[in-house]
Amino acid sequence: MTDYSLPTKFDRMIHNPSRLAIMAVLAGCESADFTFLEQETELNKGTLSKGLTALEEAGYIEIKKRFKGKFPNTSASLTAAGRKAFKSYRRQYQAFLKSVGGS
């Protein structure tokens, strides 16, 4: 019988859908600001903010706050550990999909 349960080795910090979306967007660039992340992940400001904080605390992303002209601007980027963790998660996720017959 096929086992559809998630492998326990999945990184639970990344596995959460909102944090996963943030990581997936950041994996495609060096850094992205809050507005871009909000639009691409389709998360609301609160959830995005929470996700960013959790990932920063886990050491997966780095957050920079600065001013652009008169306006505050927050940008995030994956750390080396975050990029490595995301790559590993992606590999496991693809292997899992393959094992249950998904694409």
Next chain:
Amino acid sequence: MQEYVDLDGLTRRTRRLEFEDGLNDLQNALVFLLAGLMAALFMSPFGIRLYVRALQENKELTVIGLVGLFALFVVITFGVRRLIMRYRREALWKDLGQIEPLRWQVDRRISVLAVAVWLIMFIAGMFFLSRDPMDLDAGMRLVIASAGVATGLIYFMLGQALELNRYRWLGLAAGLASGLIVIAPVSAAAGWMGFSVIWALGLTISGISALRKIQSKGKQNLR
């Protein structure tokens, strides 16, 4: 947000943003054209005569001139890049949010493969030259053609990774066309010029088509 996260889709969309406006293509077209002009000049009989004469007259000044020319090339390349990024930040990406694109968009394995293709053809060219040293142009054409094939491979694979059809076509068409230089009965200088014109033209067409596409959609609908 939906519960299912399209991992690769999100990463790909973000990576693609840098290429969707076509400005990168126009910048690279300029780089190919300038590099081709410089290479063709230094390899043409006129360029070699000029270089030898300049060396005989003033060695230091010639070296300074060459370094200056190279520096100008670098300044133009990076200057245009900075202008493009500024235009994106202030106009194109203003409502979309800002990103800093990846420094290395091409997968490391693809880069290694492209360098390997180039190197193998380069070594074959050198071998060919050592057997028939008089035919310098034929050996150089092999080096030029291999650079064209390797560049085509990089663009094609980038098109595959980003699901950008225009890069798939550019890689195939310009890679094949510049690969054909190996059998063209032309001098090394003309070969370099042909290589740069093929790529500059291909990239200009690709860039303009992308620009027209986003203009027709409106920059707000860049995504």
